[in-house]
Amino acid sequence: MTTVTVIGGGLAGCEAAWQVANRGFPVTLYDMKPHTFSPAHHSELLGELVCSNSFRSDDIGSAVGLLKEEMRLLGSLIIHAARATTVPAGKALAVDRNRFAEKITEHITNHPAITVHRREIKELPQRPVDPCILATGPLTSDAMVQSLSGITGEQRLAFYDAIAPIVEQDSLDMDIVYQKSRYDDGPGDYLNCPMNKEQYHAFIDALLHGEYVPLKDFENVKYFEGCLPIEVMCARGEDTLRFGPMKPVGLADPRSGRDPYAVIQLRKENTAATHYNMVGFQTKLTYAEQKRIFRVIPGMEGVQFSRYGSIHRNTFICAPAILDSTLQLKNAPGLFIAGQLSGVEGYIESSAMGLLAGINSARLATDLSAVIPPPGTAHGALINHLTTTEAKRFQPSNVNFGLFPPLKTKIPKKFRGQFRAEQALKELRSWVESYAISPPAM
Numbered sequence: 001m002t003t004v005t006v007i008g009g010g011l012a013g014c015e016a017a018w019q020v021a022n023r024g025f026p027v028t029l030y031d032m033k034p035h036t037f038s039p040a041h042h043s044e045l046l047g048e049l050v051c052s053n054s055f056r057s058d059d060i061g062s063a064v065g066l067l068k069e070e071m072r073l074l075g076s077l078i079i080h081a082a083r084a085t086t087v088p089a090g091k092a093l094a095v096d097r098n099r100f101a102e103k104i105t106e107h108i109t110n111h112p113a114i115t116v117h118r119r120e121i122k123e124l125p126q127r128p129v130d131p132c133i134l135a136t137g138p139l140t141s142d143a144m145v146q147s148l149s150g151i152t153g154e155q156r157l158a159f160y161d162a163i164a165p166i167v168e169q170d171s172l173d174m175d176i177v178y179q180k181s182r183y184d185d186g187p188g189d190y191l192n193c194p195m196n197k198e199q200y201h202a203f204i205d206a207l208l209h210g211e212y213v214p215l216k217d218f219e220n221v222k223y224f225e226g227c228l229p230i231e232v233m234c235a236r237g238e239d240t241l242r243f244g245p246m247k248p249v250g251l252a253d254p255r256s257g258r259d260p261y262a263v264i265q266l267r268k269e270n271t272a273a274t275h276y277n278m279v280g281f282q283t284k285l286t287y288a289e290q291k292r293i294f295r296v297i298p299g300m301e302g303v304q305f306s307r308y309g310s311i312h313r314n315t316f317i318c319a320p321a322i323l324d325s326t327l328q329l330k331n332a333p334g335l336f337i338a339g340q341l342s343g344v345e346g347y348i349e350s351s352a353m354g355l356l357a358g359i360n361s362a363r364l365a366t367d368l369s370a371v372i373p374p375p376g377t378a379h380g381a382l383i384n385h386l387t388t389t390e391a392k393r394f395q396p397s398n399v400n401f402g403l404f405p406p407l408k409t410k411i412p413k414k415f416r417g418q419f420r421a422e423q424a425l426k427e428l429r430s431w432v433e434s435y436a437i438s439p440p441a442m
Contacts, residue, residue, distance in 0.1 A: 002365035003028055005132040007121045007144075009046040011078055011347055012339025012354030013135035014104050018077040019358025021113035022440025025365045029108065032120035038139035038312075046116075047081070047104030048097075050312075051163050051227075052277060053269055055082055055093040055348050061417030063399045067348055067378035068093065069421070070428050071355060075439025077107055078351040087268040088189035090181035096270040123147045128334045131361035135338040135354055138314035145315060151332050152322045162229040162282030165290060166275050166307040167266065167300070176299035177266075183250035190267055191276060193299040194253050194260035195246075203262075203296050204241065207234045210289045213311060224345055226398055229311065230283050245280025264297055275306050283309035319343035319386040320394050326370035327357045327383075336361060343386050345396040352379055352399075359437060371435050374427040375405050376420075 004020045006013050009031030017027045034044040041048055059065040072079045081103040085095045108114055122143035125132055136144055172191065181188030195203065210231065223232060233240050242248070246262040253260060266276035283290060287308045295301050319342055322329055327336045338357035339350040356379060360370040373379035381403040397403065401420060411419045431437070 001026060002130050004130060004361045004365060005128070006030070006135060007124075007133065008135035008137060008339065009033070009108075009116070010135060010137045010339060011047055011104075011351045012137070012357070013133070014047050014108050015076060015078050015351045015354035016133045016135060016336075016338055016358035016361070017108060017114050018111070019075070019355055019440060020362045020365075021111050022075065023359075023362035023366075025113065025362055027114045029114055029116045030121045031116065031118060032141075033118065035118060036120050038137075038141075041139075043098075043101060045098075045101035045105045046108055047078075047101045049095070049100065049347065051282075053087070053094050053097045053100075054089060054267060054277075055095065056346070057091060058093040059091055059417070060421045063378060063381075063401050063404075063417075063420075064346070064348055066417075066421045066424055067352055067382075067399050069425065070378050071348070071352055073425070073428060073432070073439065074355055074359075074437070075442060076351065076355055077104065077442075078348075078355075080442050081107070085271075087271050087273070089267055090184065090189045092267075094267060098270070124151060124335065126151060127332060131334050131336065131364050133336040133338050133354070133357045133361055134341065135357070136341060137350075138316065138340040139312060140315045140341055148317070151335070152317070152329060153331075154318055154322050162223075162227065162284055162311045163307075163309050164278050164281045164283070165294065165305055165309045166269050166277050168304040168306055169274050169276055171302055171304040172266075172276075173299045173301060178253055178255065180251055180254065190265045190279070192251055192253075192260075193264040193266070193297050194248075195262040195264075195298060197261045199296075199298060200242070200246075200262040201238070203293070204234050204238060206293045206296055207231050207285075210293055211286050212284050212289075213286055222395075224314070224396060226345060227282055230281050231285065264300075278309075281309065284311040285309065314340065314396075316341055316343045316396055318391055318394055320389050320391040323386055325372045325383050325387050326360050327353060327386075328360070328370065334364065340396065343394065343396050344382055344398075346398045349382060349397075349399050352382060355379075356383070371431075371437065374424075374431050376427045377424045377431070378404075379428075 003026045006017045006029045017029045021027045056064045082095050085099040087094050124147045177191050179187040242262045248259045248263045251263050265279040267279050269275040269277050290308050329335045336357040338354040342353050385403045
């Protein structure tokens with residue numbers, strides 16, 4: 001029987017393995033941990049989350065909320081595990097990162113059709129006999145990048161992505177910090193550190209003059225716009241942060257009834273609410289400077305950090321040049337690229353590409369043709385971005401409605417998201433029925 005190989009035990013690799021195994025084919029999954037760790041990974045668990053613990057909006061009228069619902073309908077392991085390990089986060093889906101990774105690891109290692117090998121694979125098969133899925137993520141090793149470049153003839157692209165700090169809840173001054181979600185009545189799920197105008201300007205002055213971690217090969221750094229370091233945003237103008245991650249609108253202090261001049265939001269990292277993530281505070285400040293500067297924030301004067309922010313490299317292929325619409329390399333059929341390496345950005349998007357690679361690998365193993373999701377679906381919109389964008393302009397992207405085909409019907413703006421979702425789910429169900437893409441059992 002055909003055995004599908006999956007290289008990489010992150011979100012995309014685990015999702016791909018799950019989809020293949022639950023369609024009746026054995027899977028060999030390779031993960032290099034615990035023998036080798038990337039600069040951003042620390043846990044031996046599969047499915048480790050290295051940046052935020054948030055899967056972003058859970059509103060089905062948003063593009064990422066729609067993508068989650070499509071994945072659920074397709075039997076996604078990642079969505080199943082996320083729903084089972086949620087922590088309160090307002091209108092977002094956030095998880096307890098340790099419980100989430102434990103859940104993923106349990107499902108993968110206990111699956112009778114999946115064999116996990118803990119060792120690093122450094123070279124790809126030139127012409128795979130059986131389907132092979134490469135899902136090594138944005139920190140793919142230099143050896144694997146060289147192997148991939150040798151097959152495709154393309155050089156890697158890279159940009160830099162930063163991680164936000166995590167703080168201990170019991171080190172916060174709750175006489176200053178207050179609990180509230182944006183625009184919601186009641187306490188809400190976020191903690192908020194308010195600033196007046198003088199405090200805000202003192203803070204951004206400290207950011208602008210902080211000491212940062214030097215980067216190698218800095219000459220060609222490309223930051224992903226959706227995950228900019230806090231100091232890069234600050235350098236764009238004194239009010240940039242107040243209109244970005246420190247936006248105070250809808251977060252009136254319940255003690256005064258007024259919006260602060262600026263606010264830092266903290267989101268739960270775990271179910272017990274003992275640790276909180278500094279929302280939008282990705283940074284490349286040195287650890288010593290993070291401790292000094294972030295303790296200027298009201299309510300965080302004595303804060304203790306369980307994880308400092310850091311910066312890491314992201315690697316991705318130029319998908320329009322080398323991928324077809326089924327996620328196979330154009331010049332190496334049977335070799336799939338999934339996850340962030342394929343040129344998408346975000347946990348959910350990466351998992352979705354793993355899901356599609358898994359479905360198509362299983363179809364090839366059954367001697368069926370690979371399938372492409374309808375363009376009006378969130379999955380189809382991402383595939384369209386990967387394969388039809390002009391190659392020289394290509395950059396990774398989160399899912400967004402700008403990637404979808406233009407609407408043929410004039411819909412009021414506030415109803416467009418819901419309308420797109422209804423149409424997309426209708427198209428997806430029809431696609432699943434047409435190609436008998438039954439979702440795997442959970």
